[in-house]
Amino acid sequence: MSAVVIDAFDFCRTNGISEGVTPVAEMTRLTKDCADQSGTISWKLEGSTSKQGFPQIRLSVSGTVQLVCQRCLTPYAYKINSSTLLMLGKDDAHADEIEEIIDDETIDVIVGTRSMSVADLVEDEALLALPHTPKHDVCPDDALVKAAQSAKPSPFDALKGLKSE
Numbered sequence: 001m002s003a004v005v006i007d008a009f010d011f012c013r014t015n016g017i018s019e020g021v022t023p024v025a026e027m028t029r030l031t032k033d034c035a036d037q038s039g040t041i042s043w044k045l046e047g048s049t050s051k052q053g054f055p056q057i058r059l060s061v062s063g064t065v066q067l068v069c070q071r072c073l074t075p076y077a078y079k080i081n082s083s084t085l086l087m088l089g090k091d092d093a094h095a096d097e098i099e100e101i102i103d104d105e106t107i108d109v110i111v112g113t114r115s116m117s118v119a120d121l122v123e124d125e126a127l128l129a130l131p132h133t134p135k136h137d138v139c140p141d142d143a144l145v146k147a148a149q150s151a152k153p154s155p156f157d158a159l160k161g162l163k164s165e
Contacts, residue, residue, distance in 0.1 A: 004119060008088055008112035012047035012055030018118065019044040024065055027123045033130055035066040035075035043122045054098055055088040055112060061125045067134035076136050082129035086121075088112030 006018065024030060025037035041063040050056050060083040067078045087102065087109045089095030095109045102109075 005115050005117055006045075007114045008047075008057065008116040009055050009114065011045070012049060012057060012088065012112075014047065016047040017045065022119070022122060024063070026119075027126065030065070030123055030126050033067070033127070035068045039063055039065045041065075041080065041122060041126050043118075043125075045118060045121070050087060050102075052101060054102075056107075057086045057088065057121075059084050059086060059121055059125050061122055061129065063126070065126075065130075067130070069135045069139060070133050071135045072139040072141060074139075074141070076134075078131070078134060080126055080129045082125055084108060084125060084128075086110050 004018070004020070006016070010016075011018075019042075021040050021042045023037075024034060024039040024041060027041070030041075031037050041061055043062075044058075044060045046058040048056055048058070062079075062081045064077050064079050066075045068074070069076050085107045087098055087107055089098050089109055089111050091111060095111050099109045
C-alpha cells in the first residue's frame with residue numbers, strides 16, 4: 001500500500017476510483033494508538049470536481065482496530081466507519097481561498113500534489129475516526145475499576161475528619 005501514489009489533480013479530473021485493503025500493521029502512526037497490530041482497513045477514493053469547479057476526493061475508510069479501554073485497561077475491538085470529502089487547493093493560499101468560497105465546515109480543504117500518498121490519506125482518516133478517549137460502552141470486567149476506586153481512601157476524607165474534631 002505504501003507505494004500507491006496518485007496525481008491528485010489528474011485523479012479528480014478523470015473521476016478516478018481507487019480502493020483497497022491495508023493491514024493495520026502497515027500503518028505505523030495508527031498502531032501507536034492500538035493495543036496490537038491486528039486488523040485491516042478497507043478504503044476507497046473517488047475523485048471528482050465540485051459544483052464550483054474545485055477538484056475533490058471522497059475518502060471512505062472502514063475496519064476494526066484493537067484499542068485499550070481507558071476505564072478497565074483491557075483491549076477491545078473498535079469499528080471504524082468514516083467518510084470525508086477533501087477539496088484540493090494548489091497551495092496554502094489557494095486552499096484558504098477555497099475554504100472562504102465554500103464556507104462549509106463539513107468539507108476539509110487540503111493542499112493537493114501531483115504525487116499524493118494514498119497511504120497517508122487513509123491513515124490520517126483512520127486516525128481521525130478514533131475516539132478521543134477509547135472505552136467500552138460497558139466494561140466486561142469492572143473489577144479493576146472497582147478495585148482502583150476502593151484501593152485507598154481519599155486524602156480529603158482524612159482532612160474532613162480533622163475539621164470535624
